[in-house]
Amino acid sequence: MRTVNAWRLMRFGISFGALYAVWIxxxxxxxxxxxxxxxxxxxxxxxxxxxxxxxxHEASLRAFVPRPLVLVGFLAFLxxxxxxxxxxxxxxxxxxxANPRVVHFRTRLKTDLARMVLANSITFTPGTITLDLxxxxxxxxxxxxxxxxxxxxxxxxxxxxxxRLRRVWS
Amino acid sequence: MGIVGEFIALIxxxxxxxxxxxxxxxxxxxxxxxxxxxxxxxCGTTAVFSIFIGxxxxxxxxxxxxxxxxxxxxFLISSPTGGHIVAKFAWNSGIDPxxxxxxxxxRRRWWKRA
Numbered sequence: 001m002r003t004v005n006a007w008r009l010m011r012f013g014i015s016f017g018a019l020y021a022v023w024i025x026x027x028x029x030x031x032x033x034x035x036x037x038x039x040x041x042x043x044x045x046x047x048x049x050x051x052x053x054x055x056x057h058e059a060s061l062r063a064f065v066p067r068p069l070v071l072v073g074f075l076a077f078l079x080x081x082x083x084x085x086x087x088x089x090x091x092x093x094x095x096x097x098a099n100p101r102v103v104h105f106r107t108r109l110k111t112d113l114a115r116m117v118l119a120n121s122i123t124f125t126p127g128t129i130t131l132d133l134x135x136x137x138x139x140x141x142x143x144x145x146x147x148x149x150x151x152x153x154x155x156x157x158x159x160x161x162x163x164r165l166r167r168v169w170s
Numbered sequence: 171m172g173i174v175g176e177f178i179a180l181i182x183x184x185x186x187x188x189x190x191x192x193x194x195x196x197x198x199x200x201x202x203x204x205x206x207x208x209x210x211x212x213c214g215t216t217a218v219f220s221i222f223i224g225x226x227x228x229x230x231x232x233x234x235x236x237x238x239x240x241x242x243x244x245f246l247i248s249s250p251t252g253g254h255i256v257a258k259f260a261w262n263s264g265i266d267p268x269x270x271x272x273x274x275x276x277r278r279r280w281w282k283r284a
Contacts, residue, residue, distance in 0.1 A: 025240055028233035086216040090192050100267050123250035127208050130254050131261040143208045
């Protein structure tokens, strides 16, 4: 019971800190009034949502604290792949040629946050949208499919993202 | 920033216009929800992201740039999530993904005159 309470307090503190940091960046002022209002708001929101923000079973700090440098690299790769896939989508639009398929595969990522980020990144990659995410099983609609083999499809769709994400979280 | 920033912003805004138009065209061109969502959500995300990059290049102070960065981060989280939720709804309601039909006309061989 003690550890559960301590973990809850810690989650509350982390949520509060994140919210307050965003507040300070947004207001960009250090008045007493602004700081006070932000603290009250952050406290209220953290009290309401710390259970959703960081789930109770995510009991490892590596599960939600990223390695910053690797995260920046990952974001740069994400932006690059976003532009690449938009250009591919543009070409597919002009030529009117597509090969849509639904593929299934599994991911090796362990934490919820990493899986969520992987699902979101897959929505960015060349013409893929994540349809469903059950534990570690992903259902993906692939617009420019090149294969029907499910493991090969998994390697093509998620391969690069998964390798990078395993270094960011976990 | 000066002229370099304005040039970057110009390129970013042109890219945004192109991708935004492509998203709208895709929305009307494809027949089923998944393909429409592919075109519109992906190209829409890229267009809005390009506009943010252009704004970042034109940002006058560090405070505004920091705010823009936070907005970009939230947008990068929220936009694919929104697309995913619509796609998940379509998937759960059992809509069959569209397959383009192979309309291969029988090719007339010049050495086989019928």
